[in-house]
Every structure is written in C-alpha cells, then in structure tokens.
Amino acid sequence: MRQPRVVIVGAGVVGLSTAYSLLTQGAEHVTILEQEAVDHPRGTSHGISRLLRFEYGPDIFYSSMVRMSLSRWKRLEQVSQRTLYTRTGLLVLGNEGDNFTQPSYQAMREMDLPTERLSRQHCKQRFPQFSASDSDIITYNAEAGILHASTCLRTLKEMVISQGGTIHESCRVTHLSHDSHLRPMCIYTSTGDELSAERVVLATGPWVHRLLADLQLPVRLTRQYLLYFAGLSPSSFGIHAFPSFLTSDLYGFPFHPTNNNDYGPHWLKAASHTFGMPIDPDDILPRDDQVIAHIAKKLRSLLPALHNANLVHVDSCMYDVSPDEGFILDRVAHDPRIVFATGLTGHGFKFGPLLGELLSSMVCETPPPVDLENFQLARFSHRQQTTSVA
C-alpha cells in the first residue's frame, strides 16, 4: 500500500520529533517546512538548555510522561552518540500551602525517584549558595537535569535527514487548501511552491494562530526573559556544586557547557516562569528593562552571590499558554487529516520525543503511548459550558 505523504509545518522540537518518529516507524514521505532555519533564535525551542524536571505537583500524569520522555532522549543519545542530557539534580524551594512542593515530593516517592526532603539547615550546609529563609519545604531530586536544547534540535535534524526525511528551511507556509476529503491537501509556501499531502501536522509553536485562525484556540502568547550572569565562581556554581532549582516563580541552572560562542561557559542562566506580557510572534519589541530588573532583584534575593555578579545577557522568548497549562494535541474537527500541537505553556521541550510519538500515532492512527483524551481541545469547551450553566 502506498504510504501517505506527510507534511509537517515547523521544525522546532515538536515538528522534528514527529518527523523522526514517523520515519523510524517506516514512513517514507515526510517533509518538514520551516519558515526560518532549524534552531533559529525566535523559535521557542532555541537555546543552550531546557530543564527536565519530574515535579508536577499532585498530577502524576505529566511526571510519568517525563519518565517516558527521558528514556527516549537517552535512546536518541545512544543512536546519535551525542550528549543531549546532563543530570544536575533539582532543588525545589517551596511552601507548605503551595499545592506543588509537598504533592510533588509525594509523587516522586511513589515513582521511586531519588528525592529527599531537606531542612533549611541541611539546605544551607549542602547548597550555601541559596538563601532559603522564605521556604518552609525544600526537596532535592537527584534525577533531573538539563537538555542541551540546540544540540537536541541539530541532532534531530540530522537524524531526520539520515532516515530519509526532507527539511525545507526558509519556507513559510502561507495557507492550506483542503476543500475535499477526496483529494490531497494543498500546502502553499512563501517560496511559491505548492505541495500536496494526505496528512498535515501543524507544529508551529507561537505562530499557531496564523494557520488555525478559524479555530480561535484558547492559547495566549506571553513574553518571557532569560537572564545570564557572569563573574561567579565555578567552584560554587559549576555543575557538581550547584543544582538546577525551582521556586514558585523562579528557576535556573548551574553553569553548563555550550557549543554556542554567544554564551559564556561560566554564565549562570536563570529566569522567572511567571507569565509575561502578551505578545505577537512577529513583534520586534524593545526589551522591558523594568520587568528584567524585577526578575534580577528576586534572583539576587534567592542567590546573594548575584549581588557581585554582572547581568551580561538577556534573551527573550515566547510561551504558548493554554487555560489549564496542559498540552493541546488534536485534529481539526472538520478535517481530521490535519493534526496540531499547541499550548505547551513553557514546559514542552522535555517531552519532545514523546510528543513526536503521540503526534505520529495520530497521523498513522496507531495506538498512542499515552491516552490522547487528556490533550483534547474539547476539554475547554466542556469547561465553558459547565461554567455558563452554573
């Protein structure tokens, strides 16, 4: 039987992973169209690192998916012979009533992950870099770490090509026509090409509303900043002395190696995960120094050594936020040949290979590794109806 032609729009971690999954399952005609280049700086997946944490509060569903995804990243490491993941441990500085730290700790224990509770005193001895005076529950999980994001993307790109996939860069999809289910869909690009496909996957990150405007998806886009500090001692902030960390609104990483000369090997990277101001993905805005100063102030209060460090670099990036912060993976209702992923809400990178398998199972209509019902768009319309009835 002839294999369907699959076109994937977007070569971020989701699009590349979907292509890789399809190809390793034997698909023969897989093409990715990317408006810029793989690992371009405006893409959400770009950057030297992403945190892989298991802590998700009381909801063990996402924690279990992290475990599944990590085993897939490790498999990709073996196949590609690249280092994609570095274990750093994760220190969570929380509060009893935050409905996150204690339930996460419980969930980690149920999952047999190497997690422990630290008293404030113990934390001070083990990780003196932190001022933990505002936290009354502190946990440390040794099984967490850094995904080397740009290396992951470049590796996936190479794997896709070596498996027979095609990637067209600098090729923006302007629109799709799919008026008849009896005919293949037609994909129009900024380069003047027209491609036909039996299946389309839209993995367009923050550009999601461009090709799916009709669906009026409940996804908002927010502007986030990543801060980099120089002038800190490697013996205190290097990978063996300092863990990745998470508080109610901050997170950060130890120094870590990078192949990108724009970033120093001894820069501390940290950020706020509080949702920022709304943004359009094609906006080019001046950076908001007030917001950045506010984040830096909070970081200095958590990590007092930052008072003597220099804020040397700031990146800005976008989150695609869903109302419940869970992912939306679904098919377009009036044309189920089109599959889409959105609402990754700033925590999607770690799930890349698993998301790729989920989307490829939707394309091929094969059993998914995780129940897809959890990701359906309809969960929001149910919620709206319930709210309006009440």
Ligand SMILES: Cc1cc2nc3c(=O)[nH]c(=O)nc-3n(C[C@H](O)[C@H](O)[C@H](O)COP(=O)(O)OP(=O)(O)OC[C@H]3O[C@@H](n4cnc5c(N)ncnc54)[C@H](O)[C@@H]3O)c2cc1C
């Ligand atoms: C600041 C920040 C920090 C984060 N930290 C973490 C973290 O620590 N851990 C974690 O797990 N996750 C994290 N995330 C989230 C994670 O990085 C994203 O969820 C994930 O990378 C999204 O991947 P994507 O493939 O959906 O989107 P993208 O990587 O944005 O890819 C979409 C691609 O589609 C292309 N595209 C769009 N429209 C078109 C078109 N019409 N034609 C052709 N191409 C098109 C774009 O150019 C882009 O390259 C973070 C995100 C941000 C912004």
